[in-house]
Amino acid sequence: MALGPYLFLATLEGLVQAAVLCITAAGLSLVFGVMRVVNVAHGEFVMLGAVIAWFAASLVTGHPAIGFAVALVISPVIVGAIAFASERLILKRLDYNPEATIVATIGLLYILQQTVLIVYGPDARPVDPPFYYTIRFPWFGYSSYKLFVIAAAIVIMGAIWFVLQKTKAGLIMRAAQFDRETAQAFGIPVDRVSAFVFAAGAGLAALAGVLVVPIQQAHYLMGADPLLLSFIVVIIGGLGSMSGTVVAAILIGLSDGILSVMFSPTLAKMVSTLLVALVLVFRPNGLFGKAAR
Amino acid sequence: MHRDSKTFLALSRRNILKTAGGAAALLASPAILRPGFAQSGTIKLGAPIHRTGIGASYGRWYERTATAAVKVVNEMGGINGRQVELIVEDDGTDPKRGTEVIEKFASQYKVDAVFGHLFSNVVAAAAPRAGELKMPYFICSEASLLGAGKLNRYTFQPGITDVRSQVTSMAPWIGDTLGKKVTMIYPDYNFGHDHRDFFTAAIKAQGGEVVGKIAVPPTETSFTRYFPQIPPSTEVIYHVMVGPAVLTFVKELGDYLGSQRPEIFGFIDSLEGVDFATPQLGFLEGSYFWEAYPRYAQANQSEFDKFFREKVGVDANGASVKDGKDISTYSHMFSIWETLFVMKQAMELSNYKGEAQKKDLVTAMESISTLAESREHPQGAKLFNGKTHQVFGSQNISKVEGGKLKVVHRTSIEDGLYDTDADYTKMAL
Structure with a gap:
């Protein structure tokens, strides 16, 4: 294949990856920004979203698009509820202590993973895309659903921006993020905000899971990759900075896509990790992060 | 921390006694002691x-296959008058856990033999330990570890052929029928490396060449990024993939290639456990697959195949009789069935009664040569090489027709024989 189409395919693959990564990492970044909690179980929420999408698709008969639409709605809600409950039962009781919450979310990771293994089984199960059409370029074919994922991600990121910047809920979240104690002094129920933010973060992860499952397959171990990449994105973008997250997700997604098509996926992972190391050395707060006060 | 240590020191004597008593009761409970109390007078096989x-x-x-095979053996009266007890442990498809499970079988369950290990990375790690523990270890893996002389006297593969034999026997057909310029897509660990090395040599012997080699990590979930490496001169795509993402792999290959595809020759591994009646797999129509054992019952189905399907609970399409969507790994799983019956044969030859005769079991195995097609060996007749501990048999090449696999060529046992210097009988027992 000539260099042009080669690069075109690489860019497409990179953009799809960036799209999914954007949504996942936004959830992680939101949770850290508001709660200062490093949620190691974040990848498992992606997995839960995908698994619930499989259940929805297999219970709803008729056109695959119906099952997919149902999954888009119920998956984030169910996963959000699970996250809400675990925040109330675990994180709140640990007083959001940074070290303790890391250990607790590692525990949560295993609980979720093993529960899914028991209930859903060890198999990877496919979910049909809502529509199936292959776009034929002169050099190769490409699934139109993947392009839909890119569009969906743009819409979702727009919605997140709107909620954070233009609504009262967003204002409250930003206030809690900016200065927890002052926000509390001004009558913001920071404690309840935390629970809702944790649920919203998990819901975003679940949404990413639903979007990705027709491309991959639902599997109980699928949470590891999104977790690692989200951490990379969030560290590069600056913990808690939403715009930084978007820029870093596109950067990592594209570099990963292009490097893995042009060279090898292993090299792509190496470059991402190297980038994290460089950012940590030269800009410890990330490209867009602000120094902790 | 200070507070904690104080609390600990402040534990009353009564509390300490209570805790210790509780721990002792727990340790003595059947849950912990179970392995030690396993039934005596049976032949214990670890899987x-x-x-x-x-x-x-x-x-x-x-x-499921092992359970069905053990049931059949016990209905036949067991082995040397003893009932067979199957003990299953999960190894997580993990080399480290696989080795630990071998140790557990040896020290806790004290089994007579271990059988059924599949993934070659796990086998490569576990086999040396089985050899050290002098535990007869029967593998159902396909990597050519035995023929390469890399394993030991206690390791046998009597139920399925190895990759080297498979590709050697099929390369002439591929070169003559499909094309001579081949691009290989294979998993990046020793099973895949065997495919790469042995097929490259085998197609070269046919005057062909491998024009592209694409190694994919077995845990990969996205594949489109690998396909641009397929050179335009490719006449045949040879694919063999494993792992949970195989369906994604085949779907993405279809998306990428479209109708202008070269010939495709796949190992059924890429679609084991996957339903062919998935709309996006339509592009595979007219492509070819290797099958050790045809998933779809063929027109000339043997009575042995009928018997095997019935006992394991598989219908004529290779799906579970209970759930038509639960597709079996039909082309591989016969190996654990056949392995058990070879073990039975060797135990009967050596009049095996218990652990003390493990060495006799090994030498009896080494004396076995021909295995006739039968209920015990439904996949077909085989030839066992006592020196290399490896079995040889026939391969099937099937064409996808109407969403089903139809056998178009079956190799002879001789097609898959190869020379090797490996001779485990020279190793100490």
Whole structure:
């Protein structure tokens, strides 16, 4: 294949990856920004979203698009509820202590993973895309659903921006993020905000899971990759900075896509990790992060 | 921390006694002592199964097949008048866990033999330990570890052929029928490397060449990025993939290639446990697959195949009789069935009664040569090489027709024979 189409395919693959990564990492970044909690179980929420999408698709008969639409709605809600409950039962009781919450979310990771293994089984199960059409370029074919994922991600990121910047809920979240104690002094129920933010973060992860499952397959171990990449994105973008997250997700997604098509996926992972190391050395707060006060 | 240590020191004597008593009761409970109390007077066989991890879809069916085979053996009166007890442990398809499970079988369950290990990375790690423990270890893996002389006297593969034999026997057909310029897509670990090395040599002997070699990590979930490496001169795409993402792999290959595809020759591994009646797999129509054992019952189905399907609970389409969507790993799982019957044969030859005769079992295995097609060996007749501990048999090449696989060529046993210097009988027992 000539260099042009080669690069075109690489860019497409990179953009799809960036799209999914954007949504996942936004959830992680939101949770850290508001709660200062490093949620190691974040990848498992992606997995839960995908698994619930499989259940929805297999219970709803008729056109695959119906099952997919149902999954888009119920998956984030169910996963959000699970996250809400675990925040109330675990994180709140640990007083959001940074070290303790890391250990607790590692525990949560295993609980979720093993529960899914028991209930859903060890198999990877496919979910049909809502529509199936292959776009034929002169050099190769490409699934139109993947392009839909890119569009969906743009819409979702727009919605997140709107909620954070233009609504009262967003204002409250930003206030809690900016200065927890002052926000509390001004009558913001920071404690309840935390629970809702944790649920919203998990819901975003679940949404990413639903979007990705027709491309991959639902599997109980699928949470590891999104977790690692989200951490990379969030560290590069600056913990808690939403715009930084978007820029870093596109950067990592594209570099990963292009490097893995042009060279090898292993090299792509190496470059991402190297980038994290460089950012940590030269800009410890990330490209867009602000120094902790 | 200070507070904690104080609390600990302040534990009353009564509390400490209570805790210790509780711990003792727990340790003595049947849950912990179970292995020690296993039934005596039976032949105990350990089966390390990939219940979880990347080999899970195989593991589920290997367990069902092994259970069915043990039931048949016990109905036949057991082995040397003893009933067979099957002990299954999950190894997570993980080399480290696989080795630990072998140790557990040896020291806790004190089994007579271990059988059924599949994934070659797990086998490569576990076999040396089995050899050290002098535990007869019967593998159902396909990597050419035995023929390469890399394993030991206690390791046998009597139920399925190895990759070297498979590709050697099929390369002439591929070169003559499909094309001579081949691009290979294979998993990046020793099973895949065997495909790469032995097929490259085999097609070269036919005057062909491998024009592209694409190695994919077995845990990969996205594949489109690998396909641009397929050179335009490719006449045949040769694919063999394993792991939970095989369906994604085949779908993405279809998306990428479209109708202008070269010939495709795949190992059924790429679609084991996967339903062919998936709309996006339509592009495979007219492509070819290797099958050790045809998934779809063929027109000339043998009575042995009928018997095997009935006992394991598989219908004529290779799906579970209970759930038509639960597709079996039909082309591989017969190996654990056949392995058990070879073990039975060797135990009967050596009049095996218990642990003390493990060495006799090994030498009896080494004396076995021909295995006739039968209920015990439904896949077909085989030839066992006592020196290399490896079995040889026939391969099937099937064409996808109407969403089903139809056998178009079956190799002879001789097509797959190869020379090797490996001779385990020279190793100390």
